[in-house]
Amino acid sequence: MSAQESSTSRKKSATAPLIQVFEPHKAKTPPLIPYFTEFWNRRSFALELARFADKAEYLESKLGKAWLILNPLFLSLVYFLLVTVLRGGANSKTGLSTLAHILIGIFMFYFAQNIISDGAQSITAGGRLILNQAFPRALLPFSSSVRAFGQFWPTIPTYFAVVLIGKIFYPKTHIPLADWNYLWAPLIIAALALTAFGLSLIFAVMNVYFRDTSKLLTYTTRIWLYGSPVLWKPEMLHGWHRIFIYLNPLGPALAATYHVWIDGVSPSVAELVGMAAWIILSLSMGTYFFTSRERDFAVRV
Amino acid sequence: MILTPADGDHGVIRLGTKPPSTTMIPVKGYKQDFLLPDDLAIRIEDLSITYKINVDTKKTLKNAVMRASKGEKVRMRQVEAVKKVSLDIPHGSVVGIVGANGAGKSTIMRAIAGIMPPTTGRIMVNGKISTLLALGVGFNPSLSGRDNIILGGLAAGLTRDEIDSKTDEIAAFADLPDGFIDMPVRTYSSGMYGRVAFAVSVSMTPDILLLDEALSAGDAAFKEKSFLRMRELVKEARTILIVSHALATISDLCDTAIWMHKGRILAYGEPAKIVEEYLKFLEVGTLPSNLEDM
Numbered sequence: 306m307s308a309q310e311s312s313t314s315r316k317k318s319a320t321a322p323l324i325q326v327f328e329p330h331k332a333k334t335p336p337l338i339p340y341f342t343e344f345w346n347r348r349s350f351a352l353e354l355a356r357f358a359d360k361a362e363y364l365e366s367k368l369g370k371a372w373l374i375l376n377p378l379f380l381s382l383v384y385f386l387l388v389t390v391l392r393g394g395a396n397s398k399t400g401l402s403t404l405a406h407i408l409i410g411i412f413m414f415y416f417a418q419n420i421i422s423d424g425a426q427s428i429t430a431g432g433r434l435i436l437n438q439a440f441p442r443a444l445l446p447f448s449s450s451v452r453a454f455g456q457f458w459p460t461i462p463t464y465f466a467v468v469l470i471g472k473i474f475y476p477k478t479h480i481p482l483a484d485w486n487y488l489w490a491p492l493i494i495a496a497l498a499l500t501a502f503g504l505s506l507i508f509a510v511m512n513v514y515f516r517d518t519s520k521l522l523t524y525t526t527r528i529w530l531y532g533s534p535v536l537w538k539p540e541m542l543h544g545w546h547r548i549f550i551y552l553n554p555l556g557p558a559l560a561a562t563y564h565v566w567i568d569g570v571s572p573s574v575a576e577l578v579g580m581a582a583w584i585i586l587s588l589s590m591g592t593y594f595f596t597s598r599e600r601d602f603a604v605r606v
Numbered sequence: 607m608i609l610t611p612a613d614g615d616h617g618v619i620r621l622g623t624k625p626p627s628t629t630m631i632p633v634k635g636y637k638q639d640f641l642l643p644d645d646l647a648i649r650i651e652d653l654s655i656t657y658k659i660n661v662d663t664k665k666t667l668k669n670a671v672m673r674a675s676k677g678e679k680v681r682m683r684q685v686e687a688v689k690k691v692s693l694d695i696p697h698g699s700v701v702g703i704v705g706a707n708g709a710g711k712s713t714i715m716r717a718i719a720g721i722m723p724p725t726t727g728r729i730m731v732n733g734k735i736s737t738l739l740a741l742g743v744g745f746n747p748s749l750s751g752r753d754n755i756i757l758g759g760l761a762a763g764l765t766r767d768e769i770d771s772k773t774d775e776i777a778a779f780a781d782l783p784d785g786f787i788d789m790p791v792r793t794y795s796s797g798m799y800g801r802v803a804f805a806v807s808v809s810m811t812p813d814i815l816l817l818d819e820a821l822s823a824g825d826a827a828f829k830e831k832s833f834l835r836m837r838e839l840v841k842e843a844r845t846i847l848i849v850s851h852a853l854a855t856i857s858d859l860c861d862t863a864i865w866m867h868k869g870r871i872l873a874y875g876e877p878a879k880i881v882e883e884y885l886k887f888l889e890v891g892t893l894p895s896n897l898e899d900m
Contacts, residue, residue, distance in 0.1 A: 323733060324631065324642065324731065325730070325731045325735075326730050327717065327729040327730075327731075328728050329723060329724050329725055329726055329727070330723060347760075347763070349766045350760040350761060354744075354757065357749055360753070361748035361749050364748050364749075433742075434743055434744055436716070436740070437716075437721070437737060437739040437740045437743040438721070438737060438743055438761050439719050439720040439721050439735070439737070440761075440763070600722075600723040601723075603721050603723075
């Protein structure tokens, strides 16, 4: 068997016949231009899938979509208690800035975690779709990412509300509320999302071959959280130890988050380079790994 | 009815009675260029589909570690689902595929739809495909019938605008009791669920429609309605492939039938004759005389 290209479809003009050719392939990617053209054409499927999954999840809940805010808010409060009150480190000078750091850190980290963990399960959970419809399979992890973003964005006004209320009680705490450096925020959020999406593609394939991946991810992401600058400040690592921030795919973006949201300064060049490097690495590896394996999914799910 | 040779090497089977067209459509952009006769909806060339399944009874980590320590490999069984099938299906054909469980019917349908990759050979499809290989694909039981029409339509390849313009028509075709279309589909009976799923699939205007056991949806009245809708599609000269154990459907609706057995095409031809022979096989368990050694 020759490892030839997989399938493509093309439409030369509105009246030309649509001819699809399906051929054998081994671990080789399909032609990427037709693949991503089809991906783009079917994007509304992924968007609606995300919207309806959200709708279905909160249909029976009394609080409904309020959980999108309550869940990360409660988590942040729990971590705040662990980090400050139980450790005995809370005081009126640093309490609010620590809370703000944990809030935005947890919001950002859980955004990335949701992309990765939901994306990892998207192929095995979409078994019936995989077995019965032909579409670029990357739409399923993409849909999980869209859904994660839908769950993430309401936490941003929540953050500002908490900081605003906190500033009433602790007006001397230095946390920027209106600052030009917030213009970096969309870039950081995009970097985090793209890196996490690339990783979700890798984990989605791993989960097809090794179903325990998604279960192991639950614990891995917990350790990942502790190893990321979310519950601790990036400046707590000195000298060569700072390399640990850059070895962590989410590290540069989370460190930049701290600097922009809490310190009110722009991200460092190293953080920007780190973010760019992880985007390129995770997206290129994820896309290759996923697309080269995706036609195997129908016999594996 | 034409029986294929016992060695399974049947050459290219062309369905229908019309002579092949000499007008060719060039298909370029692949490692080699192809020519596809313009009268063909589907050309299958020497298609084989093989996949491996893990036959380990205990797929535990402990077993995996024990096996690795002994240097043993994972026990895999190779399934030859489709073996060297070559088939030309002209536009407008209504082809019924019969065969026992494990004959390769569903696998070949999935390969034509581009879901399952060929192991060897090639499939060329000329036209937009719609599949109804299982009922309710993409459906979410917590959502209403109306929401699921949108989801099912998008999964099937319709655009949001197309679905929006057809939702009422699809809901009307499903003909659910009053108010049910806006209730969660988990409250539906299996028949009602099947109606909505079938309605979504036939609402498309595909060039090629692949149906796997889908005509069994709903009660007798809905079956009749489905049958009439299928007739309409046939009249519109759509190419339709039907896999069904409902042999009367194959006889009534199809103009050609294929009998698949253990991944090969055993016989093809007039549906009534194929069904008759297949029924004999089901009753007495013997294959047509010259193929018993397959």
